[in-house]
Amino acid sequence: MAATDRTEVPARDYRVVTPYLFIAPAVLVMFAGLAFPVLQSLYLSFYDWKIGTPLKSAEYVGLDNYIRLISDPDVRESLWVTIRFGLWTISIEMFLGIALALLLEKPIRGASVFRTIFILPLMVSPVVVGLIWRYLFDARVGWVNYYLGTWFGIEPQVWLGDAELAFFAIVLTDIWQWTPFIFIIVIAGLQALPSEVLEASHVDGANWWQQIFLVKLPMISSILVIALLMRLIDVFRALEVMYIMTGGGPGRATELMSLHIYNRAFDAQLLGYASAIAVLLIAIVFVISISILLIGNPMKDKSDV
Amino acid sequence: MxxxxxxxxxxxxxxxxxxxxxxxxxxxxxxxxxxxxxxxxxxxxxxxxxxxxxxxxxxxxxxxxxxxxxxxxxxxxxxxxxxxxxxxxxxxxxxxxxxxxxxxxxxxxxxxxxxxxxxxxxxxxxxxxxxxxxxxxxxxxxxxxxxxxxxxxxxxxxxxxxxxxxxxxxxxxxxxxxxxxxxxxxxxxxxxxxxxxxxxxxxxxxxxxxxxxxxxxxxxxxxxxRNRFVAGFIGSPSMNFLDAQLQDERGELVVRGDGFRLPIPDRLQQQVQNTTVTECTVGLRPEHFFARNDGSGNLAALKLNVDVAEYIGSSQFLAAHLGEQAVTATVDVGPDAEPMQSGEYYFDTNRLYLFDRRTGMAL
Structure with missing residues (x-):
């Protein structure tokens, strides 16, 4: 029996570990860059530590920071400000971004010029955005007051000194900067739609509105979910613009979560407590992300159809 | 309607x-x-x-x-x-x-x-x-x-x-x-x-x-x-096109080219007599070649130099040369035949097509 004399090639060998070796460097970098700070802040949240003192001498306080957190009205307020800010900005940004993308999707004359102009705000650093809008909203020399006065005869307002107006100002600034982000993602999605499917809907008798709501938007729903998710996470990270425009004030009217954490950590020198709030923030973002992914799984509609 | x-x-x-x-x-x-x-x-x-x-x-x-x-x-x-x-x-x-x-x-x-x-x-x-x-x-x-x-x-x-x-x-x-x-x-x-x-x-x-x-x-x-394009597009494998001249050899109309001389079938007699065209293209479909002369139809002998004979079951597909021009032929020789060799093959001249070489239109 010649066949049995032949040596058998082993089905598997040590090479099964090879792929893991290949991804190991990336995993290490990811861990150092992402997981380590998270774990570090989790660790820190169990201590009472002040900047300038050695970390070793920080006092272990157990769950004290978390217990304090639950009943802290300031934390609750900044969470509420963040949620309110998120609801306003994201809903308006999604609406404007999608609407603009649908209008500028066709290759009409000048569309590419408009597209370029629309995405300019995205390229400006948040710090610069904060500075620009702080001057625009300035009570005495700001353009906003100037044009409201000359065009509509509206009295000058102290935009960044009034709780309601300051909140409106940061919402407007955020919309200005981040609508292009939605726009650019949606327009990329729309342009990737197979033209034959759109033609089929045309033959099936769909009018312009029906084509948008029954075919185009459902087909890019996964992209919309991802855009929504990224904006949501951004809202919980937003810091620079408010820091420069209002510093969180007046009162806590514009103090979003990240800014609140920053103020607690570096103004109030409560690093342990700030870490505990940061852990809460991570938990909130995590829960929101997972639930959005579960509701509108962006991967489930992926196929070669 | x-x-x-x-x-x-x-x-x-x-x-x-x-x-x-x-x-x-x-x-x-x-x-x-x-x-x-x-x-x-x-x-x-x-x-x-x-x-x-x-x-x-x-x-x-x-x-x-x-x-x-x-x-x-x-x-x-x-x-x-x-x-x-x-x-x-x-x-x-x-x-x-x-x-x-x-x-x-x-x-x-x-x-x-x-x-x-x-x-x-x-x-x-x-x-x-x-x-x-x-x-x-x-x-x-x-x-x-x-x-x-x-x-x-x-x-x-x-x-x-x-x-x-x-x-x-x-x-x-x-x-x-x-x-x-x-x-x-x-x-x-x-x-x-x-x-x-x-x-x-x-x-x-x-x-x-x-x-x-x-x-x-x-x-x-x-x-x-109607024309050479249609003739070449319809039918598989495609029709062979060979350059040729129309000639009147003592009252017999023939089409003559490199390595072949074929009589004009009855179906085309009238058209050939009426035309002034002499430079033409002959169209021969591969499936109208035969390996043996069984006496049916109007078979005319053609000498093919077979380059490759491909076995496809009941028939063989020949890539060959007729004179200097490449032709393909499908000959029905049954599944047991040996690979076909160069030699005499037969073409059913009733199935021959003629095109004006300049315009490509069928005669």
Whole structure:
């Protein structure tokens, strides 16, 4: 029996570990860059530590920071400000971004010029955005007051000194900067739609509105979910613009979560407590992300159809 | 009565003219296949009938209505696309009922028509699956089902089988022909595959470079091609074309070329006598070569230098030379024959075609 004399090639060998070796460097970098700070802040949240003192001498306080957190009205307020800010900005940004993308999707004359102009705000650093809008909203020399006065005869307002107006100002600034982000993602999605499917809907008798709501938007729903998710996470990270425009004030009217954490950590020198709030923030973002992914799984509609 | 009629239809993209004036009339209930090489304007023609592509000039009639400027949905047509163009976010039932739902038809009617179409296409078990969970052939059937539920006057097909594998394609061909019989609707089908055209069409429209070369039944375009393009395009393997001269040898009309001399068949006597053309092209279909002279027909001997003989079962495919010119031949020698050698072969001269070498038109 010649066949049995032949040596058998082993089905598997040590090479099964090879792929893991290949991804190991990336995993290490990811861990150092992402997981380590998270774990570090989790660790820190169990201590009472002040900047300038050695970390070793920080006092272990157990769950004290978390217990304090639950009943802290300031934390609750900044969470509420963040949620309110998120609801306003994201809903308006999604609406404007999608609407603009649908209008500028066709290759009409000048569309590419408009597209370029629309995405300019995205390229400006948040710090610069904060500075620009702080001057625009300035009570005495700001353009906003100037044009409201000359065009509509509206009295000058102290935009960044009034709780309601300051909140409106940061919402407007955020919309200005981040609508292009939605726009650019949606327009990329729309342009990737197979033209034959759109033609089929045309033959099936769909009018312009029906084509948008029954075919185009459902087909890019996964992209919309991802855009929504990224904006949501951004809202919980937003810091620079408010820091420069209002510093969180007046009162806590514009103090979003990240800014609140920053103020607690570096103004109030409560690093342990700030870490505990940061852990809460991570938990909130995590829960929101997972639930959005579960509701509108962006991967489930992926196929070669 | 014409079901679909194109009158002087022309199409240009910018300054590029893709279809100069085109006239075509497709009868009601007819299965018409537009066939041609890629870039010949067949898809553009279909898209103009559909209304997805505006005409530059001319007019289009469907069921005696001038629809030249009408939107696709006002034309009473349904279209099956090459990529199937299914809505990925809707299940099979949703895909098939989309047009009816847009038209605001009653629920019971929609259900009845979707069920009927699903039954016809054996999709009943898949009504609640999404397109991504279906195989290529099933997606293809959903695309057809979407057209069937519309109960449109005219069905348009844009290379609907080209994404399927060979085996599935031939079975879908049969299904489509059957469907045409059951529905008795006007169908216009575009393909680059002459086998699809030959097997399914009531009438074939052969296009090249934006112009219709010939319209006829499969038998007509095979047996009497109007020009060299049609002769070469229809039939597989393709017809051989050999340069030759027409000569009158003491009262006998012959066509003479490098390594061959063939008598003019009775069928072409009249034309050859009346023509002034002497420089011509002879068309010989590979399947009209024979290995033996069994005395039937008007067989003429030809000396072939066989380069390669390919065994394909009951016949052999020969790549050979006749004089200096390459020819292919399919000879029916049975499955047990040895590979064929160079030597005398026979051609049925009744099946010979002559073309004016300058214009390419058949004599």
């Amino acid at each position: 014409p079901g679909v009629e194109l009158i002087d239809v022309a199409k240009s993209f910018g300054s590029t003219e893709v279809i100069p004036k085109l006239n075509l009339s497709i009868d009601e209930g007819e299965f018409a296949v537009i066939v041609g090489p890629s870039g010949c304007g067949k898809s553009t023609t279909l898209r103009m009938i559909c209304g997805l592509e505006p005409v530059t000039s001319g007019s289009i009639f469907i069921k005696d209505r001038n629809v030249t400027k009408a939107a696709p949905k006002a034309r009473d047509i349904a279209m099956v696309f090459q990529s199937y163009a299914l809505y990925p976010h809707m299940d099979v039932a949703g895909n098939m009922s989309f047009a009816l739902r847009l038209a605001g038809r009653p629920k019971e009617e929609i259900k009845r028509r979707v069920d009927h179409a699903a039954q016809l296409l054996e999709l009943t078990d898949y009504l609640h699956r999404k397109p991504r969970d279906l195989s290529g052939g099933q997606r293809q059937r959903v695309a057809m089902g979407r057209s069937i539920v519309r109960d449109a006057y005219c069905f348009l097909f844009d290379e609907p089988l080209s994404n399927l594998d060979a085996k599935l394609r031939s079975s879908m061909r049969t299904e489509l022909a059957l469907l045409h019989k059951q529905l008795e609707r006007t169908m216009v089908y575009v393909t680059h595959d002459q086998i699809e055209a030959m097997t399914m069409a009531d009438r074939i429209v052969i296009m090249d470079q934006g112009e219709i070369q010939q319209v006829g039944t499969p038998r007509e375009v095979y047996t009497s091609p």
